[in-house]
Each structure stands twice: as structure tokens, then as C-alpha cells.
Amino acid sequence: MPRRTRLPRAFYQRETTLVARELLNKVLAMPDGRAGRIVEVEAYCAGIDPAAHTYRGKTARNATMFGEPGHMYVYFTYGMHWCANAVAWEKTPGAGVLIRALEPIAGLPAMHEARGGVSERLLCSGPARLTQALGITGELDGIDLVRGGGPGIHDDGTHPPLHPVLTPRIGIRVGLEHLWRFCVPGSLHVSPARVKSAQP
DNA sequence: GTTTCGATTGTG
DNA sequence: ACAATCGAAACC
Numbered sequence: 001m002p003r004r005t006r007l008p009r010a011f012y013q014r015e016t017t018l019v020a021r022e023l024l025n026k027v028l029a030m031p032d033g034r035a036g037r038i039v040e041v042e043a044y045c046a047g048i049d050p051a052a053h054t055y056r057g058k059t060a061r062n063a064t065m066f067g068e069p070g071h072m073y074v075y076f077t078y079g080m081h082w083c084a085n086a087v088a089w090e091k092t093p094g095a096g097v098l099i100r101a102l103e104p105i106a107g108l109p110a111m112h113e114a115r116g117g118v119s120e121r122l123l124c125s126g127p128a129r130l131t132q133a134l135g136i137t138g139e140l141d142g143i144d145l146v147r148g149g150g151p152g153i154h155d156d157g158t159h160p161p162l163h164p165v166l167t168p169r170i171g172i173r174v175g176l177e178h179l180w181r182f183c184v185p186g187s188l189h190v191s192p193a194r195v196k197s198a199q200p
Numbered sequence: 201g202t203t204t205c206g207a208t209t210g211t212g
Numbered sequence: 213a214c215a216a217t218c219g220a221a222a223c224c
Contacts, residue, residue, distance in 0.1 A: 040205070051207070061220060078208050079217030085207090098207055128208050171207055 004029075009146045012069035012088040016095040017043040019088035021182050023097055025158040027105065028153050034110050034134050036102025036124050037158070038071035039187040042169045043180040044085070046094035051175035064092045064142045072151065074131070074141040084136050086145060088152060100170070100181070101125045103189040104133070126191045129200040161185055162181030 004027065012019055020043040029035035044052040053062045053075065063104035064073040065087055071094050073085040089095040104111055111123055111133040124130040131137070136151070145152050166179040170191070183190045 044207070054206075056221085059220075075207080077206055079206090079219075081208050083207065100207085108224070126208070169207070 001014075004106045004156045006152045006154050007070070008149060011139065012086060012146075014088070014090050016088050016090075017180060018043050019043075019086070020097045020180070021164055022160050023086065023099075023153065024160040024164055024182055024184050026160075027154040027156050028099060028102060028130075028151070029132070029154055029164040030107070030109065030134050031149065032110065032135075034107030036104045036106075036130065036134070038099055038101075038153075039103050039184040040099075040101035040190045041152075041182050042100055043088075043182075044096055044098060045180075046089060046092040049095075049175055049178070051169060051172040052094070058094070062094070065096050067142065070144065070146040072136075072140060072143050072145050074136060074138055076138055077128075082131040083127040084131050084140075098127055099130060100127045100192045101183075101187075101189055102130045102133075103187060105191065110135075118178070121188060122192075125189050126163050129191075 020041045023038050023041050026038050027035055028038055046054055054065045058066045069087050071087045071195055074082055085096040085098045087096045104123050115133050124133045137182055143150055161184050165183040165185050167181045168176045169181045
């Protein structure tokens with residue numbers, strides 16, 4: 001079993017897009033053993049980024065993003081889905097990294113049970129799919145990913161890709177000029193692209 | 201107080 | 213292409 005090092009707080013106290021890139025190929029692990037390798041992320045930055053939940057300032061919902069780097073911001077959307085972020089900012093609070101897809105690596109039976117009869121390719125390939133597979137809900141909003149004993153992000157010795165795939169972020173209508181979505185090249189577990197509907 | 205809409209997903 | 217589904221954000 002490879003040695004796994006939980007990422008230190010200082011890791012998250014850096015410029016958000018750098019943290020995003022370096023989270024690729026790290027391992028998101030739950031205390032019950034469910035774990036996956038991070039293969040797709042998006043950076044949401046403070047102040048300048050109209051797509052970020054924090055763009056208009058602190059609210060009850062997004063308060064975690066203004067808190068300690070290295071904590072987990074979990075939000076509810078579309079009336080049914082949870083999505084998970086790692087809070088990551090250096091100077092300006094209110095920024096973080098949305099975890100968009102994992103390659104499942106441990107606890108697959110529990111993941112399949114949580115997700116129903118889906119293929120392994122779709123098990124954790126999407127921001128709400130992976131939270132469902134790992135059992136992440138709003139109860140975990142604000143938890144410390146650095147402290148041991150709970151969910152955490154680990155380094156198992158697999159380096160981030162030297163040349164990650166850069167694209168605009170998914171599912172937003174503003175801030176498309178930024179290439180702040182980062183993927184592991186060639187990963188089969190990146191969230192599947194949706195066919196863009198033709199213009200009338 | 202009321203309306204709009206979303207950092208999505210599954211199905212048709 | 214579209215419905216599901218509900219709370220936060222946006223707008224009066």
C-alpha cells in the first residue's frame with residue numbers, strides 16, 4: 001500500500017488556479033475508505049470572477065469559502081445535488097477549487113451502492129456524481145480537510161500532469177474567457193462533454 | 201414578499 | 213430536448 005500524505009494547510013494558501021492544477025492526481029478519501037483520484041477540477045476566484053458564488057460577497061451559503069483554506073465548501077444546487085470544493089486562496093478570501101471528477105480507486109462497492117446501477121465510468125465523473133458516490137452532503141460543509149480523522153486530500157506520490165488540459169469552465173454563463181478547468185490528459189473518468197445544441 | 205434560476209443529471 | 217426539485221439570490 002503506497003504511503004499517503006495528507007496535504008498541509010500551506011498547500012491551500014496559494015493562488016487558486018495553482019492549487020487547482022496541483023490537486024490533479026491527488027486522492028480524495030473518506031474515513032470509511034471510499035477514495036478517488038482527482039482528474040478534473042475548476043478554479044473559482046474571488047473578486048474578479050463573476051462565475052464564483054462569492055462574487056457578490058459573503059452570505060450564509062458561501063461563508064465557508066471565506067474561511068480557512070483547506071476546508072471543504074459543500075453547496076446544494078438544482079434542488080437535488082451537492083457539490084464539493086477545497087477552499088484555496090492566498091491573499092483574497094472567497095476562492096476555491098470545485099472537484100469535478102474522480103477516478104474511483106477504493107471502496108467501489110459502497111460507491112456503487114450509493115449511486116445505483118451506473119457504469120464505473122460514470123460513477124464519479126461529474127461534481128454531483130462524485131459527492132453522491134462518496135456520501136458527501138451539506139453536513140460536511142466547512143469540515144477541515146487537513147486535520148486527520150475525516151475526509152481529506154492526500155498525495156500518494158502521483159505527480160500532477162505536466163501539461164493539464166485547459167478549457168473554459170462547465171455550466172456557467174459568465175467568466176468563459178478564463179481557462180480555469182483543468183483535466184488529467186487522457187483520463188477516461190473526466191466528466192463527459194454534453195452535445196451543444198445547434199443555434200436556431 | 202415574490203420570482204427567478206442554478207458551479208447538474210438522467211431520461212427521451 | 214427537457215423535467216426534476218428546492219433553497220438562495222435577485223428583484224420588487
